[in-house]
Amino acid sequence: MDVEATSVVQVLLNEKSIICSNCKSLILKPNKAQLVNTEIFLPHIDIKKSIGDHTEKNIGENITQFWRVKSSDIYIFENIGFTHSIPSSNSPFKYLACADCEIGPLGVDNLSPLTNNNNTDDQNSFRFFIACSRVSLL
Ligand SMILES: [Zn+2]
DSSP states (O other): OOTTTTTEEEEEESSEEEETTTTTEEEETTTTTTEEEEEEEEEEOBBSSSSGOOTTTEEEEEEEEEEEOOOOGGGGGGSEEEEOOOOOSSEEEEEEOOOTTBBBEEEEOOOOGSOOOOTTGGGGGGOOEEEGGGGGEE
């Protein structure tokens, strides 16, 4: 999980609510996330299947545009689900999924910032990345 190469496209916040593309469940209210370019590998979307079961690492795609959530507090979300921690060569992380229909992965929860500090102004405190191509705006 390498999010250090993250580059901010511009100070562009989500003007609309981020919702689940599948069931339209509200995930994040407006102005809670920033559009960034960073490359993160995600397994392909799988509906109604435990997304923690993706063991074949090559079945997926590199996604390059994400909504980077401005807070490291999980309560910034309206609805979000998490997988169990995925072992990684760098740091453990979780996948984000829709809390209602369980479609996912929609993004990642990079756990490593938790081991740093809680300074939300710190670049390292960003932990939630939602794939732009896997959610809708309303
Ligand atoms: Zn959903």
